[in-house]
Amino acid sequence: MRLLSLETIRLGLRNLWLHKLRSLLTSLGIIFGVAAVICMLSISEGASADELRMIQLLGTKNIIINSMKPQQSDKVGQGNVRMVEYGITPGDISSILETLPHVAHVVPLKEVAHRVRRGEHEYPATSVGTTPALFQVVNIKVARGRVLTDADMTSDNNVCVIGAEVGRKLFPFEDPLGQTILLDRITSGVPFTVVGVLQEVEVAGAPERGVEERNLNREIFIPETTARAQFGAMNVRLQAGSREMTKVHCSSLYVAVDEIDHVLPVSELVKRVFAHKHEDLDYEVRVPLARLQLAEKKKRNNQFTLGFIAGISLLVGGIGIMNIMLATVTERTREIGIRRALGAKRRHITTQFLVETVVLSTTGGLIGVLLGFVGSQMLSRIAEWTPIVSFWSVGVSFGLSILVGIFFGMYPAVSAAKLDPIEALRYE
Numbered sequence: 001m002r003l004l005s006l007e008t009i010r011l012g013l014r015n016l017w018l019h020k021l022r023s024l025l026t027s028l029g030i031i032f033g034v035a036a037v038i039c040m041l042s043i044s045e046g047a048s049a050d051e052l053r054m055i056q057l058l059g060t061k062n063i064i065i066n067s068m069k070p071q072q073s074d075k076v077g078q079g080n081v082r083m084v085e086y087g088i089t090p091g092d093i094s095s096i097l098e099t100l101p102h103v104a105h106v107v108p109l110k111e112v113a114h115r116v117r118r119g120e121h122e123y124p125a126t127s128v129g130t131t132p133a134l135f136q137v138v139n140i141k142v143a144r145g146r147v148l149t150d151a152d153m154t155s156d157n158n159v160c161v162i163g164a165e166v167g168r169k170l171f172p173f174e175d176p177l178g179q180t181i182l183l184d185r186i187t188s189g190v191p192f193t194v195v196g197v198l199q200e201v202e203v204a205g206a207p208e209r210g211v212e213e214r215n216l217n218r219e220i221f222i223p224e225t226t227a228r229a230q231f232g233a234m235n236v237r238l239q240a241g242s243r244e245m246t247k248v249h250c251s252s253l254y255v256a257v258d259e260i261d262h263v264l265p266v267s268e269l270v271k272r273v274f275a276h277k278h279e280d281l282d283y284e285v286r287v288p289l290a291r292l293q294l295a296e297k298k299k300r301n302n303q304f305t306l307g308f309i310a311g312i313s314l315l316v317g318g319i320g321i322m323n324i325m326l327a328t329v330t331e332r333t334r335e336i337g338i339r340r341a342l343g344a345k346r347r348h349i350t351t352q353f354l355v356e357t358v359v360l361s362t363t364g365g366l367i368g369v370l371l372g373f374v375g376s377q378m379l380s381r382i383a384e385w386t387p388i389v390s391f392w393s394v395g396v397s398f399g400l401s402i403l404v405g406i407f408f409g410m411y412p413a414v415s416a417a418k419l420d421p422i423e424a425l426r427y428e
Contacts, residue, residue: 026324027364029317030401034368035375036313037397040306042376042387048299059138061104063255063267064286065092065274067248086282088250095273096255102266105133105256108224110249112231115184116166116220123169127160127183127220128251129227137256140216145177145196152223158230161196165217183220190230192222263289311400317364318404321357325412328356346418353413354406361405365398372397 017023067087088108097106113127134140135147142161152159160181167176176197182189201216255270257263267287274283372394376387 022324023360026321027317027360027367029320030314030361030364030404031317031368031371033311033313033315033317034365034397034401035372037311037400038369038372038389038393039375039379039387040309041303041393041397042372042389043379044299044302044306045390045393046387048296048302059254059256060289061257061260061263062137062288063257063263063270064288065253065255065270066284066286067251068282068284069246070280070282085247086280087248088253088283089277090249092274092277093250093253095277096253096270100255100266100269100273102258102262103255104258105137105254107131107134107137107254107256108250109134109252109254110224110227111251112222112227113183113190116170117182117184117189118170118179121170121172123166125163125166125169125218125220127222127227129222129224129231131224133256134221134254137254138216140201141199142196143199144175145194147196148221148223153225156226156229157223158190158192158226159195159223160192161198161221162194163198163215163217163219164200165215166220167194167197181220183222192220260289263287314397314400314404317401318361318408321360321405322408322412325353325357325409326415328353328412350413354409357409357413358402358405361401361409365401368401369394369398 065088069084069086093106093108096103107130110129111126112129114124116123116125116127130148131153132148132150135142143164145161147161148159151157160183162170162176162181170176170181171179176194179194180191181194182191198216255266257266264287267285267290271285274285373389376389379387
């Protein structure tokens with residue numbers, strides 16, 4: 001019995017080898033179907049992973065509030081001088097600290113300058129007054145030197161920690177530590193000593209995908225107390241024939257929550273605090289965790305949609321295999337009759353044809369996996385992200401190719417086995 005089964009399998013493989021070109025053409029549907037599944041899912045996986053990583057850089061335990069200039073802002077002043085006041089206030093910060101539960105840190109950020117100079121070098125970097133807790137909240141580390149300390153806050157020290165790109169632009173051939181840079185105001189610059197250089201970090205957001213936030217590589221961080229003492233709360237913007245003075249106590253506010261499960265409930269409380277204190281919409285609340293969950297849901301939907309579309313290719317490939325195998329049954333009717341006359345049973349005929357279809361689909365699946373992997377790497381040169389070929393996408397697509405071979409090969413195999421031996425021998 002075992003020898004007969006092995007002989008049946010050998011006959012199936014031999015027939016495929018005798019018709020190599022036809023076997024290859026029959027497998028093309030499976031090959032391209034599997035390759036399409038892997039390529040499309042790898043692109044989706046890579047794009048989603050890139051977006052999720054960008055959102056995670058903002059901190060999944062953080063709630064971010066940004067001051068936003070309202071469209072209908074109250075402006076007071078005389079002549080060409082106008083003053084606008086909006087955004088986060090010290091009262092908002094006190095309310096969050098005193099009334100909201102599960103708040104671990106509240107970190108204010110105050111933008112005070114947008115240009116930095118050092119000798120002949122100049123760079124459009126954003127200078128931000130903040131507290132030492134920022135480096136813990138957003139999980140950024142220094143490559144050289146140190147971060148801001150509580151002593152810097154107490155003494156109002158004119159020290160700063162610069163982003164990696166700022167360091168490269170201002171100090172292309174020197175060590176920035178201990179050097180002095182000028183943070184520009186309207187007519188002059190305020191000197192600050194560099195005490196730390198941040199590690200190179202990925203940009204936390206991508207404008208084209210709606211997750212733009214901060215580029216820490218282009219920022220300079222100074223103590224909040226020094227920012228208030230040196231720059232005050234008033235910013236002046238010069239325009240042709242006019243001068244606008246804006247008063248913003250805090251540009252952004254990071255509220256760090258103790259546990260990730262408390263992030264969404266606390267974010268709702270933060271929104272209530274600001275809605276109660278601000279009649280104008282001069283603020284914006286962003287919750288990276290909520291955006292992360294939305295992005296993950298979007299990722300799952302994209303994977304299902306793309307997988308379904310690519311799976312249609314496998315279905316078409318399976319139909320192609322069934323059509324070819326039905327034609328093969330007709331072509332080999334006399335062979336089937338001879339085998340039956342020599343003692344082959346129906347299960348032997350069924351096994352022979354199933355072996356052929358499974359080998360076609362399995363071989364096509366393996367070639368498709370290889371082609372899908374190569375195709376995804378080629379697409380990485382075109383796309384703005386690196387496609388990720390996951391193990392599960394390879395396993396699912398390859399497994400489906402085998403199931404397709406069995407499912408669509410069963411009907412031709414059973415049809416061949418049901419042929420009457422006498423009628424098959426008479427077939428010309």
